[in-house]
Amino acid sequence: ARNTRAYVMSIRDSMYVESAKAIGASDMYIIFRHILPQLTPIIYITLVMRVPGAILLEATLSFLNLGDPSVPSWGRMLYSARYAGAFFRFMWWWIIPPGLAITFLALAFVLLGHALDEILNPKLRVRR
Numbered sequence: 001a002r003n004t005r006a007y008v009m010s011i012r013d014s015m016y017v018e019s020a021k022a023i024g025a026s027d028m029y030i031i032f033r034h035i036l037p038q039l040t041p042i043i044y045i046t047l048v049m050r051v052p053g054a055i056l057l058e059a060t061l062s063f064l065n066l067g068d069p070s071v072p073s074w075g076r077m078l079y080s081a082r083y084a085g086a087f088f089r090f091m092w093w094w095i096i097p098p099g100l101a102i103t104f105l106a107l108a109f110v111l112l113g114h115a116l117d118e119i120l121n122p123k124l125r126v127r128r
Contacts, residue, residue: 003042003046004039004042004043004046007038007039007042008035008039011034011035011038011039012035016034017030017034017035020033020034041116041120041121044116044120045113045116045117045120045121048109048112048113048116049109049110049113049117051109052105052106052107052109052110055102055105055106055109056102056106058073058075059073059074059075059078059102060075061075062074062075062076062078062079063075063076063078063079063082064079065079074098074099074101074102075098075102077094077098078095078098078099080094081094081095081098
């Protein structure tokens with residue numbers, strides 16, 4: 001939220017927003033035509049980069065049996081495997097699939113976030 005606010009404040013003080021105010025553009029026009037298009041990539045990148053943390057947090061809470069027991073989740077599957085003794089009985093098919101699913105989903109969002117950041121952030125673009 002702080003980064004977004006700081007970015008909005010820097011856009012608000014830019015020359016083209018001041019020019020739009022000078023010719024009598026309404027605040028809503030300035031927001032939707034000048035500020036929001038500049039802000040959209042930042043919002044997408046922030047959202048995509050925070051999703052893996054939420055996925056891992058939910059899986060961790062469910063694994064510790066602190067999640068909602070009525071909602072199926074991969075962390076709950078790992079908790080059930082631990083409770084049933086799958087670790088000691090070498091029943092890998094109870095452990096590996098949910099663990100890999102959590103890992104690959106979080107990795108997919110991280111890679112998506114890096115790709116979006118590279119595409120949408122002009123400072124990271126490489127000239128070819």
